[in-house]
Amino acid sequence: MTKYHPLKELSLARLREFLREPEAVFWTYGFPLILAIGLGIAFRNRPVDKVYVDVQEHALAAQVVRYLSPQPDLVVATHSASECRDRLRLGKSSLVVVPGNPYTFVYDPTRPESALARQRVDDVLQRAAGRKDAIPTRESYATEPGARYIDFLVPGLLGMNLMGSGLWGVGFVIVDMRVRKLLKRYVATPMKRTDFLWSMIGGRLVFMLPELVVILGAGVLLFHVPIRGNPLSIFLLSLLGAFSFSGLGLLVATRAERLETVSGLMNLIMLPMWILSGIFFSPDRFPGMLQPLVQALPLTQLNYALRAVILEGASLHSQTVRILILAAWGGISFVCALRWFRWN
Amino acid sequence: MAIRCRNLRKQYRGRSGVVDAVNGLDLEVRRGECFGLLGPNGAGKTTTIEIMEGLLAATSGEVEILGMRWGQRDDDLRQRLGISLQETKFPEKLSVLETLVLFRSFYRSGKDPAEVMESVGLTEKAKAWVGKLSGGQRQRLAVACALVGDPDLLFLDEPTTGLDPQSRRQLWDIIRSLGEQGRTILITTHYMDEAERLCDRVAIVDHGRLIALGSPSELIATLGGEHVVEFAVANGNGIPQEELEALPAVREARSEATNTALTVTEPHIAIPALLETLQARGLELIRLATRHASLEDVFVHLTGRHLRDDEISPA
Numbered sequence: 001m002t003k004y005h006p007l008k009e010l011s012l013a014r015l016r017e018f019l020r021e022p023e024a025v026f027w028t029y030g031f032p033l034i035l036a037i038g039l040g041i042a043f044r045n046r047p048v049d050k051v052y053v054d055v056q057e058h059a060l061a062a063q064v065v066r067y068l069s070p071q072p073d074l075v076v077a078t079h080s081a082s083e084c085r086d087r088l089r090l091g092k093s094s095l096v097v098v099p100g101n102p103y104t105f106v107y108d109p110t111r112p113e114s115a116l117a118r119q120r121v122d123d124v125l126q127r128a129a130g131r132k133d134a135i136p137t138r139e140s141y142a143t144e145p146g147a148r149y150i151d152f153l154v155p156g157l158l159g160m161n162l163m164g165s166g167l168w169g170v171g172f173v174i175v176d177m178r179v180r181k182l183l184k185r186y187v188a189t190p191m192k193r194t195d196f197l198w199s200m201i202g203g204r205l206v207f208m209l210p211e212l213v214v215i216l217g218a219g220v221l222l223f224h225v226p227i228r229g230n231p232l233s234i235f236l237l238s239l240l241g242a243f244s245f246s247g248l249g250l251l252v253a254t255r256a257e258r259l260e261t262v263s264g265l266m267n268l269i270m271l272p273m274w275i276l277s278g279i280f281f282s283p284d285r286f287p288g289m290l291q292p293l294v295q296a297l298p299l300t301q302l303n304y305a306l307r308a309v310i311l312e313g314a315s316l317h318s319q320t321v322r323i324l325i326l327a328a329w330g331g332i333s334f335v336c337a338l339r340w341f342r343w344n
Numbered sequence: 345m346a347i348r349c350r351n352l353r354k355q356y357r358g359r360s361g362v363v364d365a366v367n368g369l370d371l372e373v374r375r376g377e378c379f380g381l382l383g384p385n386g387a388g389k390t391t392t393i394e395i396m397e398g399l400l401a402a403t404s405g406e407v408e409i410l411g412m413r414w415g416q417r418d419d420d421l422r423q424r425l426g427i428s429l430q431e432t433k434f435p436e437k438l439s440v441l442e443t444l445v446l447f448r449s450f451y452r453s454g455k456d457p458a459e460v461m462e463s464v465g466l467t468e469k470a471k472a473w474v475g476k477l478s479g480g481q482r483q484r485l486a487v488a489c490a491l492v493g494d495p496d497l498l499f500l501d502e503p504t505t506g507l508d509p510q511s512r513r514q515l516w517d518i519i520r521s522l523g524e525q526g527r528t529i530l531i532t533t534h535y536m537d538e539a540e541r542l543c544d545r546v547a548i549v550d551h552g553r554l555i556a557l558g559s560p561s562e563l564i565a566t567l568g569g570e571h572v573v574e575f576a577v578a579n580g581n582g583i584p585q586e587e588l589e590a591l592p593a594v595r596e597a598r599s600e601a602t603n604t605a606l607t608v609t610e611p612h613i614a615i616p617a618l619l620e621t622l623q624a625r626g627l628e629l630i631r632l633a634t635r636h637a638s639l640e641d642v643f644v645h646l647t648g649r650h651l652r653d654d655e656i657s658p659a
Contacts, residue, residue, distance in 0.1 A: 004449035013438055013446050020437035020473075180433035188397055188429065189450040189493070190422035344399050 006191060010199035011206075018169075018207060028169070028207060029214050032161045036154060036215060039280075040223050043149040050075050051117045052093040054084045060099035067128040068097075068121065097121060151226070154219035155306040156279040161211055162238060163273060163299050166245025167252065167266045169204050174253035175262040184344040193343070201246045208242040209235075216310075228313035236316065237309055240323060241302045244330030248298075250337040257342075273299040298329040345408075346497050346528040347373035347396060352405035354391050354552075365391040366402070367552035373530055378523040380543030381532040382639060384651050388552035389532040390430055393501050396530070397427050410497060423452055426495030428486045430502050436475030440466050440485055443474060444492055451493035464488045464518055480511025487518060498522065500531045504538060516541055534651050536639035548643060555646050563642045568595035569609035570637045575618065576602045578628035583621065591617045596645065607637060607645075 018024055053068060055061045055078045068076045079087065084096040088106060095117040096106040103125065107114040127133075177183045186196060212235065219225035227234070248269065256262040276283060276290070277299035286294050294300055301322040308314035316323065354366040366388045373379040381389045394400040396407055398414040398421070407414065412421050434443050444457035461467050464484040469477065477485065483503055490498055500519065504512040512535075519542055523529055533539055539546050540560045548556040548563070556563055564570055577583075588597035588606060593614040596607040608614040611634050622629055643651050 004445065006449040009446045009449035013435060013442065016442065017435050017437045181429060181431060182433060182435065184399060185427075185429055185432045185434075185489075186450075188399060188422070188425075188427040189447060190419050190452075191450040 007195045014203035040150045054093040054096045056098045058099040150223045155310045158215045159303040160279045162241040163245045167249040170246045170249030171252040175256045187343045204246045229309035233316045247330040247333035251333040254340040278303045301325045346375045348408040350406040353403045355403045377544040378529040380539040380546040382539045383549040387549045424496045426490035426498040428490040428500045434474045441470040447489040448492040454493040460488045498529045569607045571608045571611045573606045574633045576631040
């Protein structure tokens with residue numbers, strides 16, 4: 001063997017070109033990070049909203065206020081009858097309590113917070129008057145790490161990024177080379193075409209690792225997203241995702257001769273998956289009629305599997321069907337791409 | 345024989361029916377010679393060279409490169425060819441040396457990239473990104489990429505198009521030294537001076553057909569005189585062509601706009617005779633120049649047109 005190895009040199013060239021292109025590095029690593037931080041902040045858990053309750057002036061008003069005031073979620077004030085009516089109408093309060101026999105609750109039942117306030121206030125007053133609970137109950141709050149929106153979001157963003165960089169990093173780069181007649185120039189040498197394609201795919205798989213580390217790392221460090229799965233399983237799953245979407249990228253690039261064409265094709269492929277594949281919300285929410293389409297998309301299956309492995313600690317074995325669907329997309333794309341690829 | 349083409353044809357389906365880019369071309373390029381394919385834009389030069397390079401399939405005809413045909417052992421054949429395409433944009437973010445090492449890696453045997461870089465004068469740009477190179481430096485890099493595999497046969501498609509005079513001369517020196525190393529070179533160009541300086545033999549093509557073949561001096565000799573006298577008179581061209589061609593030592597007369605060119609065997613006989621004629625007719629001479637006949641004159645003689653679009657078109 002000579003000291004010049006074509007696969008090594010092609011891969012090195014790919015790596016150098018990528019790392020020397022600050023924009024490519026930003027869109028691959030910086031953008032998902034910013035997205036995760038932005039969405040994490042937007043959907044962070046807010047303190048519980050206070051409910052405003054007015055008590056109409058009455059001999060018993062002071063006593064009612066005494067019962068209600070200790071409740072942390074209620075803000076209680078006493079006003080005259082007309083003031084109470086105005087405040088309710090303007091939305092400054094959610095409920096007016098008129099003491100007497102019987103006590104009257106004045107509110108708009110179509111306002112959810114008013115309906116809630118009525119139940120809360122009734123409950124507090126009944127207990128204060130001596131009502132006993134028939135069944136013992138307790139609270140368990142679902143705001144711990146692993147059950148929040150940001151926990152749902154991070155694996156979805158990882159999947160989205162694997163899709164985007166697979167398609168752009170392979171499809172766009174190859175068409176760019178075709179436009180520049182670089183593909184033709186390569187074909188004019190004895191370069192093995194498989195070496196070239198492997199360097200493209202190989203490059204993608206290498207760039208995938210920092211993506212994985214940046215997105216999951218940000219999730220863990222900034223939002224305490226729990227990683228319950230085996231790191232190797234997460235790595236292998238991401239690798240398969242990167243591979244499958246590289247295959248799609250290659251397929252998109254087989255014939256396109258203009259950058260506009262390939263950009264359009266890629267958006268055509270990615271748009272349905274951005275919407276349907278459960279990046280930002282669960283794909284199960286779509287109506288049953290759409291489900292066959294939703295479930296057939298590779299990103300849907302990748303996102304399901306990533307969430308199961310990352311958040312629930314599922315084994316790869318338990319995700320076999322999802323893995324097979326994803327791998328089929330990649331494999332079929334590759335075979336078709338190799339068959340139809342236009343070198344010059 | 346390094347290259348043999350027989351009855352080569354290439355048809356494209358254009359908007360206005362079938363276009364013959366190459367129309368029955370026969371060519372033979374000998375080993376060790378620098379062969380020029382000369383013709384105007386659209387003559388079919390690039391189509392011809394790309395068929396020879398195995399990048400395009402001919403519609404019909406035979407091509408034999410170094411005794412082999414495309415479609416048999418292409419990889420073995422490619423190992424022996426060096427190719428510079430008309431326009432290749434190499435990766436902008438790779439350095440000159442990295443690009444050469446990349447291309448070197450495709451060949452089983454070849455030259456040291458640093459050595460090739462030195463031979464095209466790019467050593468001081470070794471670490472510069474390709475995107476930062478000038479047009480001339482990029483073309484020298486393209487030639488260097490064609491050389492790293494130490495080819496027996498080199499294809500250069502319009503290597504100096506769009507370059508400034510100094511860069512062109514630099515490339516000519518490189519190409520000439522390659523010829524001296526005994527390599528076979530096929531070069532396409534629409535610059536007649538380039539073909540004259542570099543090529544042992546030239547094929548002039550027009551509309552996909554061969555219209556002349558020979559060494560530059562042989563082709564110029566077909567004009568019947570190796571000098572050209574050009575003149576212009578104050579009120580247009582008042583002398584009939586037949587009268588000019590009847591002058592002693594004049595072989596051919598051509599008029600374009602206000603300019604008239606005479607192909608002449610002996611200028612010292614033709615010029616006094618011309619001046620006498622002008623005086624007899626009372627015409628005022630405003631320009632008179634003599635030069636050696638060139639391949640450009642051969643092309644104009646054969647087709648009535650100039651090689652390049654930017655020259656004056658025939659009157």
